[in-house]
Amino acid sequence: KQEVTQIPAALSVPEGENLVLNCSFTDSAIYNLQWFRQDPGKGLTSLLLIQSSQREQTSGRLNASLDKSSGRSTLYIAASQPGDSATYLCAVRWDTDKLIFGTGTRLQVFP
C-alpha cells in the first residue's frame, strides 16, 4: 500500500533555529512530491514541488530535498520565525491524478 509518514507529529523550537521536517513514503516510484503549509482553520498553500527527476527545490528560506531510493524527503527551514508556525504537510503523487498526504508536522516557533 502506498503510504506517507511524517515524523515528528509536533515540534516546538525557539526563533532563529534551523530545522528539518521529515517525510517518508513506501514506494519509490513516485511522480512528484509536494510540501504544503496549513494555518489553523485555513486551506493548504503549496510551498515546494519536487519532480521525481529532481533532488531538491528551494524557495527563500525553505529547501526541500528528495531521495527516492530511500523513500525520504526533508523540508529544511532556515532561521525560523514565529510566522513559520503552522502545520506542514507532505504529499506524494504515484500516478498523474491523485495525491496521498501525510498526517503533518505541527510546528511552533516561539520568540
Add this chain to the structure above:
Amino acid sequence: NAGVTQTPKFRVLKTGQSMTLLCAQDMNHEYMYWYRQDPGMGLRLIHYSVGEGTTAKGEVPDGYNVSRLKKQNFLLGLESAAPSQTSVYFCASSSSGVKQFFGPGTRLTVL
C-alpha cells in the same frame, strides 16, 4: 481572481439529512478534487474530476456523490448524512494534475 472558493464555510446537519457542498474555481483548471481532513488522518481524497462531465472515485468515496456539469464547478453531495461524515472538507483544483490549489474548507458537523 478569487482562486478556489467553497460554499458554505460551516454547516450543522442532523443524521439522515442531505446537503451539497459547492466548489468553484476561476482559473480555468481541468482537474478538481474533494478531500476530507480528520484529526490524525491527514487529507483523504473522496472524489475527483479530470474535466467537465467526468468524475472518479478516490480513497474514501462511500456515502458521497459528485457532479462536474460545468468546468468551473465541482459539487459534493451527501444524500443521507452520518456522524462519521463530520469533518473538514477541502476542494482543490489544478491545471495539469500537478500543482493543486486549495479552497479554505467547509467545516461540517453531523449530529
